[in-house]
Amino acid sequence: MTRILGVLGGMGPLASAQFMLRLTLLTPAARDQDHVPSVLWSDPRVPDRTAARLGGGEDPLPALLRGLRGLEGAGCGAVAIPCNTAHGWFDAMQAATTLPILHIVDAAEAELRRLGVAPGPIGVMGTEGTLAMRLYQDRLEPRGWRCLVPSPEEMRRLVSPAIAEVKANRVAEAHRPLAEAARVLVARGARAVVLGCTEIPLGIAAGPALPFPVCDTIDALARTAIAWAAQRH
Amino acid sequence: MTRILGVLGGMGPLASAQFMLRLTLLTPAARDQDHVPSVLWSDPRVPDRTAARLGGGEDPLPALLRGLRGLEGAGCGAVAIPCNTAHGWFDAMQAATTLPILHIVDAAEAELRRLGVAPGPIGVMGTEGTLAMRLYQDRLEPRGWRCLVPSPEEMRRLVSPAIAEVKANRVAEAHRPLAEAARVLVARGARAVVLGCTEIPLGIAAGPALPFPVCDTIDALARTAIAWAAQRH
Numbered sequence: 326m327t328r329i330l331g332v333l334g335g336m337g338p339l340a341s342a343q344f345m346l347r348l349t350l351l352t353p354a355a356r357d358q359d360h361v362p363s364v365l366w367s368d369p370r371v372p373d374r375t376a377a378r379l380g381g382g383e384d385p386l387p388a389l390l391r392g393l394r395g396l397e398g399a400g401c402g403a404v405a406i407p408c409n410t411a412h413g414w415f416d417a418m419q420a421a422t423t424l425p426i427l428h429i430v431d432a433a434e435a436e437l438r439r440l441g442v443a444p445g446p447i448g449v450m451g452t453e454g455t456l457a458m459r460l461y462q463d464r465l466e467p468r469g470w471r472c473l474v475p476s477p478e479e480m481r482r483l484v485s486p487a488i489a490e491v492k493a494n495r496v497a498e499a500h501r502p503l504a505e506a507a508r509v510l511v512a513r514g515a516r517a518v519v520l521g522c523t524e525i526p527l528g529i530a531a532g533p534a535l536p537f538p539v540c541d542t543i544d545a546l547a548r549t550a551i552a553w554a555a556q557r558h
Numbered sequence: 559m560t561r562i563l564g565v566l567g568g569m570g571p572l573a574s575a576q577f578m579l580r581l582t583l584l585t586p587a588a589r590d591q592d593h594v595p596s597v598l599w600s601d602p603r604v605p606d607r608t609a610a611r612l613g614g615g616e617d618p619l620p621a622l623l624r625g626l627r628g629l630e631g632a633g634c635g636a637v638a639i640p641c642n643t644a645h646g647w648f649d650a651m652q653a654a655t656t657l658p659i660l661h662i663v664d665a666a667e668a669e670l671r672r673l674g675v676a677p678g679p680i681g682v683m684g685t686e687g688t689l690a691m692r693l694y695q696d697r698l699e700p701r702g703w704r705c706l707v708p709s710p711e712e713m714r715r716l717v718s719p720a721i722a723e724v725k726a727n728r729v730a731e732a733h734r735p736l737a738e739a740a741r742v743l744v745a746r747g748a749r750a751v752v753l754g755c756t757e758i759p760l761g762i763a764a765g766p767a768l769p770f771p772v773c774d775t776i777d778a779l780a781r782t783a784i785a786w787a788a789q790r791h
Contacts, residue, residue: 327603338582338593345575345598355726360571360602364628365578369593370560395597395632493588 327362328554331401331424333392335367336374336408337492340523340543342367344407347547361554364399366392374410375454386414393422403427405550407523407543409451413458427549429542430464433519436545437470440538442517444469447540448510450484450503451521461521473515475506484525491524499528504535511537560595561787564634564657566625568600569607569641570725573756573776575600577640580780594787597632599625607643608687619647626655636660638783640756640776642684646691660782662775663697666752669778670703673771675750677702680773681743683717683736684754694754706748708739717758724757732761737768744770 330348334341345365354360368388376382389411396404404426406412412429419426437447449461449472462472475484483502490499503525507518517538520526526541563581567574578598587593601621609615622644629637637659639645645662652659670680682694682705695705708717716735723732736758740751750771753759759774 335590335593335595337590338596339579342575342578342582345578345600346572349571349575350727352727356722357568357570357602357604357606357725360568360600362568362603363571363598363600365596365598365600366632367578367593367596367598369590370595371590373590398631399599399628489589492590494583494585 328402328556329400330361330363330550330554331396331399331404332363332365333389333396333404333406333411334365334408335369336371336411337524338367338369339491339494339496339527340407341365343527344405344523344543344547347544348550351544351547352551361551364396364401366395368392374408374413375452378413378454379457385411386417389414389418390421393418393424397422397424403553405546407546409460409521409523409542410454412460413454427546427553429546430461432545432549433461433521433540433542434465434468434470435549436540437517437519440517440540442538445516446471446473446514448473448507448515448518449521450475450506450510450518450525452488453480453485455521456480461519473510473513475510479506479509487528488522488524491527496527497531499524500532503528504532507535507539561635561789562633563594563596563783563787564629564632564637565596565598566622566629566637566639566644567598567641568602569604569644570757571600571602572724572727572729572760573640574598576760577638577756577776577780580777581783584777584780585784594784597629597634599628601625607641607646608685611646611687612690618644619650622647622651623654626651626657630655630657636786638779640779642693642754642756642775643687645693646687660779660786662779663694665778665782666694666754666773666775667698667701667703668782669773670750670752673750673773675771678749679704679706679747681706681740681748681751682754683708683739683743683751683758685721686713686718688754689713694752706743706746708743712739712742720761721755721757724760729760730764732757733765736761737765740768740772
């Protein structure tokens with residue numbers, strides 16, 4: 326039995342497409358048949374995760390569970406969700422399916438270690454929802470990491486508008502503010518910066534490379550998914 | 559009811575991922591919720607289409623029909639297949655589903671017109687299977703187009719090896735031979751060149767732009783899909 330990867334995506338759709346691209350490019354393959362079979366459920370109608378958490382917006386969980394049902398129906402053996410903020414509903418999703426969900430924060434930690442970054446102070450950029458839910462802090466700090474995050478003012482001026490630019494296909498415009506926010510975190514002592522929202526690596530990649538380690542959570546999740554697919558079964 | 563696009567992909571997987579990326583970037587959207595809901599069935603295990611047609615390889619039709627069943631089960635309203643050669647099984651697939659399948663050759667013709675190219679001589683690059691099945695010639699020549707294709711020697715030396723490079727993730731290596739094959743067709747009188755295998759635009763995009771109109775069949779199919787999704791329903 327080949328393992329089929331389920332991808333619960335559309336949050337945003339460009340990040341999901343980029344995940345599929347990186348899943349393919351990071352797979353050691355000599356022909357089509359060597360690649361990871363996968364089903365991408367790209368539902369950009371899922372209610373905004375940050376608005377739900379911070380502003381009393383519509384609950385995204387019913388739409389997330391519909392996607393999980395769809396991936397189960399398609400015969401998938403595990404689920405990757407290339408949206409950090411959606412992991413605020415991780416426990417509810419995992420309780421609702423027997424399929425293992427590959428946690429993006431664990432993937433980010435593995436990627437930091439792969440980049441040679443040892444536990445200690447790191448920068449974490451993400452949506453307001455991801456930061457408010459302490460998705461990185463509560464999962465990584467017990468393991469020896471210390472998460473430095475942008476100030477509310479930096480979120481309002483730099484990170485949040487840049488994420489919205491990527492969701493509106495204005496990727497190049499997102500580079501400068503995201504790069505500035507990352508540099509600020511390094512200046513405060515971060516040894517590396519986690520791009521903890523899957524829109525952020527798209528904006529960061531649209532300009533010159535940053536002179537410190539950055540953890541792209543799209544690539545991190547893709548590597549974790551490829552390792553899952555390669556396991557004996 | 560929102561229209562959900564089904565994408566029967568994995569042939570190859572990089573081309574499918576690029577299709578999802580272009581579907582997103584070509585959609586006029588200001589936020590996630592403006593994008594096209596879609597399900598990508600990426601099954602790179604589908605037996606090689608060209609080998610099936612030319613060399614008596616395994617029939618891909620059962621795998622293609624399994625994918626269609628999956629997309630029907632996911633609630634899709636139409637199907638796009640970002641693989642030209644798979645359209646050699648178009649009639650059998652369309653007969654097996656009530657979902658409309660958006661034909662990639664019709665999408666390519668619409669894209670040629672959008673590029674300002676009027677019916678007349680065009681170059682068509684594709685897999686050996688696509689050329690042997692006359693997918694472009696038989697569909698477009700009755701409409702006033704004349705298809706110039708690479709010689710068997712050019713296929714063997716330039717086009718077929720370059721397509722295999724892309725399927726093995728060696729995209730940059732594919733540019734030079736593909737660009738040479740395209741230039742040869744223009745020298746023979748083609749007014750534009752159709753990149754009639756979804757691996758070819760990936761290789762072409764990995765180097766300097768060509769100085770004549772090229773029809774990218776990934777973009778062409780994405781535009782047709784976006785127009786389908788925007789229709790009243």
